[in-house]
Amino acid sequence: MSHWVPELLSPAGSLEKLKVSISYGADAVYCGGQKFGLRSAADNLTYQELEEGVSFAHENNAKVFVVLNSFLHDQDLDELPAFVSFLEEISVDAVIVSDLGVVRTVRNVSNIPIHLSTQASCLNIQSARFWKKMGVQRIVLGREVSLEEASLIKKETGLEVELFIHGSMCMAYSGNCVISNYTSGRDSNRGGCAHSCRFEYTLEGKENSGVKKELKSFFMSSKDLKGISVLPDFIRYGIDSLKIEGRMKSHLYAGTTSKVYSEALSYFSKNGHFLSEDLYSWKEELNKVTHREYHEGNLVEKAGVDSIYSERETEEKEFVIVGLVLQVIHENFMLVEVRSSFSSGEELEILPFEGEPITFKTESLENVAGEKFEKTKPGLLVKLPLFEGVKKWNIIRKRIEQ
Amino acid sequence: MIIKEAKNTLPSMNTYLESEDQILPFKKAGFKEVILEPRELSRMGRLKLDELIRLARIAVKSGLSPILSWDILMTENIFQKVELYLKDVPLEIFSAIRVQDPGAVEFLKSKYPDIPIHLILETGHHNFESISGWIGHLGVQLKRIVLSLELPKKTLQLFLSKIPCETELLGLGRILLFYTPRNLLSPSFSLKEEFIEVTGASSETPHKDFPIIENRHGTFMYHPKGHNLLEHASELKGMGLNFLRFDLRGEECIPLLEKVGPILRSGINLSNVKDYFSQKCIQGFFKANKSDVLFKKLKNHRIQRKDENYLGEVVEVVKKNYVAVLLKNPKENVSLNDELEFKTPEGKVKTQKAYFLRNALLEDVEMGTHGEVVFVPHISALSVRTAVYKKS
Numbered sequence A: 001m002s003h004w005v006p007e008l009l010s011p012a013g014s015l016e017k018l019k020v021s022i023s024y025g026a027d028a029v030y031c032g033g034q035k036f037g038l039r040s041a042a043d044n045l046t047y048q049e050l051e052e053g054v055s056f057a058h059e060n061n062a063k064v065f066v067v068l069n070s071f072l073h074d075q076d077l078d079e080l081p082a083f084v085s086f087l088e089e090i091s092v093d094a095v096i097v098s099d100l101g102v103v104r105t106v107r108n109v110s111n112i113p114i115h116l117s118t119q120a121s122c123l124n125i126q127s128a129r130f131w132k133k134m135g136v137q138r139i140v141l142g143r144e145v146s147l148e149e150a151s152l153i154k155k156e157t158g159l160e161v162e163l164f165i166h167g168s169m170c171m172a173y174s175g176n177c178v179i180s181n182y183t184s185g186r187d188s189n190r191g192g193c194a195h196s197c198r199f200e201y202t203l204e205g206k207e208n209s210g211v212k213k214e215l216k217s218f219f220m221s222s223k224d225l226k227g228i229s230v231l232p233d234f235i236r237y238g239i240d241s242l243k244i245e246g247r248m249k250s251h252l253y254a255g256t257t258s259k260v261y262s263e264a265l266s267y268f269s270k271n272g273h274f275l276s277e278d279l280y281s282w283k284e285e286l287n288k289v290t291h292r293e294y295h296e297g298n299l300v301e302k303a304g305v306d307s308i309y310s311e312r313e314t315e316e317k318e319f320v321i322v323g324l325v326l327q328v329i330h331e332n333f334m335l336v337e338v339r340s341s342f343s344s345g346e347e348l349e350i351l352p353f354e355g356e357p358i359t360f361k362t363e364s365l366e367n368v369a370g371e372k373f374e375k376t377k378p379g380l381l382v383k384l385p386l387f388e389g390v391k392k393w394n395i396i397r398k399r400i401e402q
Numbered sequence B: 001m002i003i004k005e006a007k008n009t010l011p012s013m014n015t016y017l018e019s020e021d022q023i024l025p026f027k028k029a030g031f032k033e034v035i036l037e038p039r040e041l042s043r044m045g046r047l048k049l050d051e052l053i054r055l056a057r058i059a060v061k062s063g064l065s066p067i068l069s070w071d072i073l074m075t076e077n078i079f080q081k082v083e084l085y086l087k088d089v090p091l092e093i094f095s096a097i098r099v100q101d102p103g104a105v106e107f108l109k110s111k112y113p114d115i116p117i118h119l120i121l122e123t124g125h126h127n128f129e130s131i132s133g134w135i136g137h138l139g140v141q142l143k144r145i146v147l148s149l150e151l152p153k154k155t156l157q158l159f160l161s162k163i164p165c166e167t168e169l170l171g172l173g174r175i176l177l178f179y180t181p182r183n184l185l186s187p188s189f190s191l192k193e194e195f196i197e198v199t200g201a202s203s204e205t206p207h208k209d210f211p212i213i214e215n216r217h218g219t220f221m222y223h224p225k226g227h228n229l230l231e232h233a234s235e236l237k238g239m240g241l242n243f244l245r246f247d248l249r250g251e252e253c254i255p256l257l258e259k260v261g262p263i264l265r266s267g268i269n270l271s272n273v274k275d276y277f278s279q280k281c282i283q284g285f286f287k288a289n290k291s292d293v294l295f296k297k298l299k300n301h302r303i304q305r306k307d308e309n310y311l312g313e314v315v316e317v318v319k320k321n322y323v324a325v326l327l328k329n330p331k332e333n334v335s336l337n338d339e340l341e342f343k344t345p346e347g348k349v350k351t352q353k354a355y356f357l358r359n360a361l362l363e364d365v366e367m368g369t370h371g372e373v374v375f376v377p378h379i380s381a382l383s384v385r386t387a388v389y390k391k392s
């Protein structure tokens, strides 16, 4: 008997990352086209890449949600109907929208299911009811909403609910921060956030503040969310979809987070509990990707003082991606695109789509022309020995010397 | 001297009422409407329930129209507490309720359909389709729309000509930049009188002295400069704007009104009012909003895949030997002797004939298909991430 588990929704900042996330176990991915989304600096996908991404996803029983979650201005809306029609034509599974004008436009020109973006800061039952009337089928709830509240919203409205389970957190109520708009000339609600909340500030107290002296502080920076410890509660409360933040993040991040959460969910699906010896290793795996200090956000209780990341913006990482398997030449070798340098004799790990990482020591390093290298660098294609279970898009990583 | 009241050439004025002693100066200055902020419902609210009710009643007696501010955003738990609180508020004494959270709007629509709503659409709502969605949803209950400061004049003009209800815009006051429910100051500063106020500066931005406030609803950061559209007041009236809001909450309000009251009442030289305001002022995006033009620079469009004839991307260049190309287009194969075009990240365009075509075992092949890495003759000046096209 299998037990119900939520959908795992992973980020796809590019076509390659879409394939990585799905290959590592995501049930669905969210990605952006070249316009209308909130990550202007991400690669995002062209029309052709979107089409290919959807085919790849559907062949692998996964879904693709396309973000249209900017707060659009009138002139931006002009081009939207054609893009939405294209998305419908290629059978995108849903669009993620935050602006009422965009919701109405999508409804006018298509039958694509609409998910309300977290950017709309939907926080309560009444708000969800409003969006339901507007034609929304799923709500990506604000990050301020607890699991218990999310379950209540689902129960009272009959809407699907989605919550973030992992990744960076915006400190503000989403959609309610315009620091970048006024200080950097970049609209944070159209994808231009300059991360001003991560800066160090000198604070000076006024008379009523109890402290008159100056204080230097990263007082607005949020720790990252890690919800694996409360995964049983996500299931208990019937949250429909678990979202991993990070369209701007690396292949290693997309692959590792997708793998960890999907393995945890399939364990539950088979066993109906999380009393697994793997629990420790899942948590450890999540420490291996780039992150700020972790926290559980508002999932269980209101985020307090300990949710503030009071340090300079240096992200902790234990491992770095050194290569991506581009082709497996049967019984011969794997062709690896080098993403960061490694040397002959170094210990590397292949992250297979399922199961434990494969640790191996590199021996001679050479490209297909037979040129030998002591040390690789990005821009090289190297042949590495093949191991059982290795597949195209597998990530190869190495531990960073601390 | 009798100062004539400004007539019809300017939008009406409203402001926030914090204490009884402000009523007369507001009245004298020509304000028509006051916004009252209970501490349970309003972001900057300080009024306890009894103070709220008393002030609202005095405002009515003084001929000022009292508006109840309910502008906090609420998770479900807070919403439920607010619902209980609202049972004790005699809503009928207020001319309207100001709300931003769609949940609050929906609640009023279903539970209090006769109470006029002033809808705050200051966050987003930069396209008319979204505004007309609200107009259609609320019908006659929608008394007023508070428009976004990010709308440039041209757009404002268009929206104001189409909105069937009253409209409002911040005329003079602080610009809210950031609103979080988290308590960001109390870990370092002590909370007195329920409000902590500090200023913040960062070496990573040229702006200094951001006013920051923490209270029971979270933490709020404001722009170091205020927003001032007073010199455009009559122009805005001409476009159809009904109300200009004055946010004097960060000011020594009564002394300020002594100085600017006569100007406000007469409406003459209105732009001089900013000289008495404690913050220097900007006009924000009123002239133009170009906050999306920098986006094009955030990534290299040269290497972005253009769909027609696209083959893939260079993944390795071995001088005098080969260029390795990862074939990324399921609809396009590469064949021996195809003419190839390379577009480098730096913008150079090179062409080359695939007079040999090899697979990863360096065996000659006739064709390469999607997903494979193929090896074609080397040409100089290429680098990885160069986009490869089949020349038509």
Ligand code: SF4
Residues within 6 Å of the ligand: A169, A170, A171, A172, A177, A178, A179, A180, A188, A193, A194, A195, A196, A197, A198
């Ligand atoms: S600056 Fe920080 S709080 Fe503001 S939008 Fe960006 S991430 Fe969110």
